[in-house]
Amino acid sequence: MERERYLAKIAARFEVQPVVALLGPRQCGKTTLARMYADQLAGTEVTRFDLEDPTDLAALAEPKLILQDRKGLVIIDEIQRVPELFPILRVLVDRPANPARFLILGSASRDLIRQSSETLAGRIGHLELTPFQLGETGAESMQRLWMRGGFPRAFLAASEDASRQWRKDYAATFLDRDLPALGISIPPQSLRRFWMMLAHYHGQLLNFSELGRSFGAADTTIRGYLDILEATFMVRLLQPWHENIGKRQVKAPKLFLRDSGLLHTIIGISDYDALLHHPKLGGSWEGFALEETVRGLELDAQDVWFWATHAGAELDLLVIHEGRRIGYEIKYTASPRTTRSMRAAIDTLKLDQLIVVYPGERRLPLAENIEAIGLAELVRQGAAH
Numbered sequence: 580m581e582r583e584r585y586l587a588k589i590a591a592r593f594e595v596q597p598v599v600a601l602l603g604p605r606q607c608g609k610t611t612l613a614r615m616y617a618d619q620l621a622g623t624e625v626t627r628f629d630l631e632d633p634t635d636l637a638a639l640a641e642p643k644l645i646l647q648d649r650k651g652l653v654i655i656d657e658i659q660r661v662p663e664l665f666p667i668l669r670v671l672v673d674r675p676a677n678p679a680r681f682l683i684l685g686s687a688s689r690d691l692i693r694q695s696s697e698t699l700a701g702r703i704g705h706l707e708l709t710p711f712q713l714g715e716t717g718a719e720s721m722q723r724l725w726m727r728g729g730f731p732r733a734f735l736a737a738s739e740d741a742s743r744q745w746r747k748d749y750a751a752t753f754l755d756r757d758l759p760a761l762g763i764s765i766p767p768q769s770l771r772r773f774w775m776m777l778a779h780y781h782g783q784l785l786n787f788s789e790l791g792r793s794f795g796a797a798d799t800t801i802r803g804y805l806d807i808l809e810a811t812f813m814v815r816l817l818q819p820w821h822e823n824i825g826k827r828q829v830k831a832p833k834l835f836l837r838d839s840g841l842l843h844t845i846i847g848i849s850d851y852d853a854l855l856h857h858p859k860l861g862g863s864w865e866g867f868a869l870e871e872t873v874r875g876l877e878l879d880a881q882d883v884w885f886w887a888t889h890a891g892a893e894l895d896l897l898v899i900h901e902g903r904r905i906g907y908e909i910k911y912t913a914s915p916r917t918t919r920s921m922r923a924a925i926d927t928l929k930l931d932q933l934i935v936v937y938p939g940e941r942r943l944p945l946a947e948n949i950e951a952i953g954l955a956e957l958v959r960q961g962a963a964h
Contacts (some may be wrong), residue, residue: 585616585706585708586612590616597672598702599682600704603686604813613682616682625654626649629659642664645655649679658683668681675888686757688811710730711730775845778845781834782834785831798847813837814837815834815836816834818832820886820928828886839870842866861911869895869907872907892896894907894924907933932948933949935949
C-alpha cells in the first residue's frame with residue numbers, strides 16, 4: 580500500500596525542518612514508509628540505523644563520530660531506545676551548510692520523548708503514522724478493517740486465523756517486552772489482567788479509583804500506566820467537554836483501545852460473525868468509527884472531546900473546527916434517527932451541525948442541522964471537515 584499522503588507529509592516537513600520524527604505504534608509501517616520515502620530520492624545518499632539491531636547499536640556507540648560525515652538522508656529507527664542521540668542531532672543540524680537530513684522513527688509519542696527531544700526545539704517536525712485507515716484501504720474493505728484492525732500484517736494476512744494469530748503475538752510481545760521497557764514493572768500475568776480490564780472498559784467512562792481497587796493498585800499508579808499506554812498509541816483517553824451551562828456534567832474521560840483488531844483479540848472475538856453477536860458490538864463500532872473520524876480530521880487528542888450530563892444527555896464526539904461546533908453521534912444501526920439526547924446536545928452546546936455516523940452507505944437528512952452519513956462516505960468525501 581503506497582500511503583502517498585504520508586510520503587507527501589514527510590517531504591513537506593523536510594522543507595521546513597532538518598529533522599522529521601515519524602512516530603506511531605510498533606508494526607504500523609514506519610520502517611516501510613521510511614524505505615519508500617528513501618526510494619523516491621534518486622541520487623541521494625541514504626544511511627539507515629536500526630537501534631534494535633545490536634550491530635547498528637554498537638556502530639552508534641560514538642554517535643557524533645559516526646554521524647558527522649553522513650550526507651543526504653539518515654534514517655534512525657526506534658530512536659526512543661537511545662535518547663542521548665537528541666543533543667547530538669542538534670549539534671549536527673546546526674552546522675553551517677548542514678549536509679544531512681535526519682528521519683527518526685519512534686514507537687512512542689512526542690509526549691513520552693519530549694524531555695529528550697526538547698533539545699531539537701525549532702529543528703524538528705513531528706508526524707504521527709497510524710495503522711491503515713479506511714481512506715487508504717477503501718470502503719469495500721471496511722468490514723475487514725473493523726474486524727482485523729489496521730496493523731498491516733493483521734489487515735493483509737492471508738486468512739482470518741493468520742490475522743488473529745499475529746494479533747495475539749503482537750499483544751504478547753507488547754505486554755512482555757515493550758511495556759516493561761517503558762517503566763511498567765509488574766509481572767506479565769498482572770499486565771495481562773490489566774489489559775483485559777481495560778478492554779472491558781472500552782467505550783465507557785473511566786473511574787480511576789474503581790479500576791485501581793479492581794487491580795489492587797493506587798490511583799496514581801493506574802494513571803501512570805494509562806499515560807504510558809496512551810503515549811504508545813494503544814489507548815485513547817477521550818476527555819470530557821464541559822462549560823458553564825447550569826447542568827451537572829460528566830468529568831471523567833472515556834477509554835478506547837485504538838485498534839479494533841487488538842480489542843477483538845483481547846476479548847476473544849474470533850471472526851466477524853462472532854462480532855455481530857457479541858455484547859461489545861456497539862462499543863466496538865463506536866471505537867472504530869470514532870478513531871476513523873478523528874484520523875480523518877487530522878486533529879490532535881486535545882482537539883476532540885465527548886460531552887455528557889448526569890441527566891443522560893450525551894454526545895459521542897465534539898469537534899470545534901474553524902470556529903464551528905460539530906457533533907458526532909456514532910450508532911451501529913441500519914436506520915438512524917434523531918433522539919432527545921441529540922436535540923439536547925444541539926440546543927445546549929449550540930452545535931452548528933450534528934452528524935450521525937452509521938455503517939450504511941447513504942446520506943440521510945434527519946432533521947434541521949442533523950444528518951446521518953455512512954462512515955465510508957464520511958471518510959471518502961471528507962465530510963468531517
